[in-house]
């Protein structure tokens with residue numbers, strides 16, 4: 442990335458009113474059949490346009506063609522039964538009705554590659570594509586076949602690698618794996634979670650990122666955060682091993698969080714997508730507030746490795762709020778960019 446402090450969003454953006462119910466996760470589609478496919482493409486174009494107008498440097502599809510960042514990917518795989526659902530507790534936090542693994546998992550055809558090609562055809566800006574991480578995938582399922590979290594995660598990693606290679610060939614610049622589960626299952630992350638992630642990026646030449654946050658701004662997550670005490674030190678358990686991993690970029694929640702910012706020192710040398718926008722509030726950050734978070738991060742992240750970002754996806758927010766937040770991110774990054782270039 443040639444531009445200093447290139448901005449991006451962590452992932453999802455709100456969907457248009459005509460496509461899905463606003464401010465709702467797993468919202469059912471309002472369209473069907475061919476009309477739905479056209480609608481998703483139009484929504485992608487709109488999301489791209491809005492990111493461009495807000496001044497975002499690394500753009501994405503805003504996850505407009507997915508109902509959910511994990512389940513939509515899983516729905517496309519064989520070996521998973523979506524009719525026999527079970528209730529599991531996701532990340533030890535909230536119950537959700539999820540599909541069941543009933544046989545060997547495999548990817549019979551590409552999942553997002555056509556969408557990525559379409560996004561590539563619409564912009565010359567760098568593009569980032571998000572996939573669920575292996576550990577977060579197994580945490581959003583009931584496994585009635587492998588009976589081993591590690592084994593199933595490894596199978597998913599191999600599938601993700603196939604998809605990632607095709608996304609790279611489609612012209613994606615950064616492939617991001619969403620691993621909020623990394624913030625919960627520390628022993629597993631260190632024992633096999635990071636190894637699975639490295640299996641998922643094996644042989645890729647494009648840049649790779651892992652997004653590790655404290656979740657969408659939904660009630661189950663904000664309630665959980667209240668139990669975490671005055672200092673959130675979850676990252677401390679996994680950063681040393683991540684620092685040594687082959688992943689290029691680490692995407693983190695920082696703004697308005699109780700993560701001690703000095704923990705970033707533990708991943709020094711990596712590129713860091715610093716969350717400078719809170720996705721759990723409708724209050725729009727001022728550019729100065731965004732800049733303050735970025736300046737703090739600059740003590741631990743070299744300027745050429747700092748990527749201003751949002752704390753998490755913004756799908757559950759209202760459309761207007763999300764757009765204003767993207768604009769604030771751009772304006773805050775610009776303030777710091779000017780300071781950095783005038784100092785040199």
Ligand SMILES: [Zn+2]
Pocket residue numbers: 451621652653654655656657752753754
């Ligand atoms: Zn997130």
